[in-house]
Amino acid sequence: MQGTLFVSQTGLTAQDAKMTTISNNLANVNTVAFKRDRAVFNDLFYQKQFQAGAQMDAENQRPNGLQIGTGVQVVGSQKLFAQGSALTTGVETDISIVGKGFLQIEMPDGSTAYSRDGQLHINSDGMLVNAAGLPLIPQITVPENAMGISIGTDGTVSATISGSADPEELGNITLAGFVNPGGLEAIGGNLFIETQGSGAPMEGVPGEDYFGSLKQGTLEGANVNVAQEMVDMIATQRAYEMNAKVMTAADEMLQTLNRTM
Structure with missing residues (x-):
């Protein structure tokens, strides 16, 4: 018994x-x-x-x-890590990753975290940051006189500048991938960090090779x-x-x- x-x-x-x-x-x-x-x-x-x-x-x-x-x-x-449904928002700083890959986020201690959350914002310094105010890697700064932002499927970020006919390229959003994303450690805030189980990150251009493409004006919903x-x-x-x-x-x-x- x-x-x-x-x-x-x-x-x-x-x-x-x-x-x-x-x-x-x-x-x-x-x-x-x-x-x-x-x-x-x-x-x-x-x-x-x-x-x-x-x-x-x-x-x-x-x-x-x-x-x-x-x-x-x-x-x-x-x-x-199955793909969540697409949520159309129409917000120019919102992006979703259609396929594999993670946005790279700079933590306060200088280390790198990874996220699928493309709900981005522009802070007081003009940098693209996540909801917690943490900047993307590589950092992208939007000029004060920008009239609008365009984010291409390949991660190219451009802005229409007041007084200029042609858009100005501001930088490129790159993605990181892992052999075993299930081995990443969730730390809250929609962020993950690398572990020995996940393997080392591989950086690449959205839409090429292993990586999914970006879609502006949409967010990825929960896959629940x-x-x-x-x-x-x-x-x-x-x-x-x-x-x-x-x-x-x-x-x-x-x-x-x-x-x-």
């Missing part, structure tokens, strides 16, 4: 972790470029009483072994499917209830055993 209680407890812990993951996905259903998570489970080690194929006597072998599982554990959470999350939530709730019932049943069996002794 003690083993049953332990196994049930691991089940409760695992389902609680999955429910937390689902709730975070649903909480971020309207977060720009949010990538949903899924919990990854593994079964725990097995208590082996005897091995399949063991000799029962001089002529016969056991057709099956006896292995008793000890429960489940959460071994990780995986970011799923609300209907699927609700189905997963119900299934997780039922699994939690079943583990709790097993724990209750095991406790009742222990009480019955104690009364008969």
Whole structure:
């Protein structure tokens, strides 16, 4: 019975972790470029009483072994980087990445973070920055007398300057890619940082080789499917209830055993 209680407890812990993951996905259903998570489970080690194929006597072998599982554990959470739906905003500083790649963001300590969130702004110095005021890498500065901004699919940023007939090129937005984007570490603020699991970043031009193109006036929505999350939530709730019932049943069996002794 003690083993049953332990196994049930691991089940409760695992389902609680999955429910937390689902709730975070649903909480971020309207977060720009949010990538949903899924919990990854593994079964725990097995208590082996005897091995399949063991000799029962001089002529016969056991057709099956006896292995008793000890429960489940959460071994990780995986970011799923499927493309989110396009949200048309018409704002000239909004961009979405259609395909693979990340915008490069300069952190306050000088390090580089990565983001799919193309909700850009112009700060008081004229630089293109994210919602937290952190500048793009490479930095792009918009002149005060700019009448309008154009961002090409290849990342070329141009502005129409007052008194000039021809647009002026201000710079180029480049993208970074990773062999294993699922290995990136999410740090909040729609930002990720490099880890050993993600591999080193590869920088490139939007629309070339590995990288997706940019689309001005749009944002990438969260890739959360609300209907699927609700189905997963119900299934997780039922699994939690079943583990709790097993724990209750095991406790009742222990009480019955104690009364008969």
